[in-house]
Amino acid sequence: MSTRTLYDLDLSGNCYKIRLMLSMFGLEYERITVDTRMGETQTQEFKRLNPRGQIPVLVDDETTIWDSMAILVYLARRYGDRKWLPVDGLDEARVMQWLAVSENELLYGLARARAVLKLGRPFDLEQCQREAATGLEVMEARLGNWEWLAMAHPTIADIACYPYVSVAREGDVSLEPYPAVRAWLKRVAALSGWLPMID
């Protein structure tokens, strides 16, 4: 019998990326909550799963994968059709460009701004908000002309970028200047299998 377990926290946008993808692919899984705020990712036991000491971690039968970007690639290749992660090199690189934005401007900008205000983490709020603005401007420019980030259809790039943009206001970042981004948020939320970050 196959088992699938997500080490997860409802508040985490990186975990939400994986919950979205699993839901959109119609995959069942067990959730185990690991509370970063209680140091639960820093225990020796947890670091045997992920030496980086971070969530999410996916255990799919015998396979353990850490890192949200890597898990998205794994899920798309194993359970998605090629649209979610193209096999053509140039198209795949287009997806990677936006995965990079999700790992940089959105994670170190938007997510950290949110972590300052919501979790009291000691980052420089204004610096985070400036980085967030760069990411949102780049997204706005793309989404002014296209419905989706990397291709003419949704890919894992959209799933990777969605969570922290959808809660931008929690980092005191307004989406008012980004109408194309706001329209894209609605398109993602209309995809089959979408679910909210916190039930």
Next chain:
Amino acid sequence: MSTRTLYDLDLSGNCYKIRLMLSMFGLEYERITVDTRMGETQTQEFKRLNPRGQIPVLVDDETTIWDSMAILVYLARRYGDRKWLPVDGLDEARVMQWLAVSENELLYGLARARAVLKLGRPFDLEQCQREAATGLEVMEARLGNWEWLAMAHPTIADIACYPYVSVAREGDVSLEPYPAVRAWLKRVAALSGWLPMID
């Protein structure tokens, strides 16, 4: 006639990733120096190439690709054999795990620590050095048992992680506690086509 242009800066570890890969694949290209320190990535003209305002950017004939991670994926798929970036989903995810380390602990830890000391950038040096240590510990654990980061042979994961680790001391981060990482640096430098960061 085909043309290939890299928008580049010798000091940039992200650019060095691409110079290494191009050299290992034996690909000719023109280098155009774009000096981030002089604001040259923030001009309207440059932002038409890359709306994020960052180097490297690769223009390969008619194709423009920004972001070092995306460029590595593009080059591996187009010019490399499958060893550099596997097509199997799980193997590809293993490569992505280390690309994520290169984009997170190494970029926001090691590279930013170096940027503080070498370029006077206003980041929190101790916070950067702590993030760097997490990345190096995870690498040390892997490389204590394996010769290469993602697979039993070199992949783009090794190319992505190499540059900022190789200049760790410029961010006042000692590699003394990481003997397996130091041995791996030597293995990368022995690969055919390797070249130094700055000639």
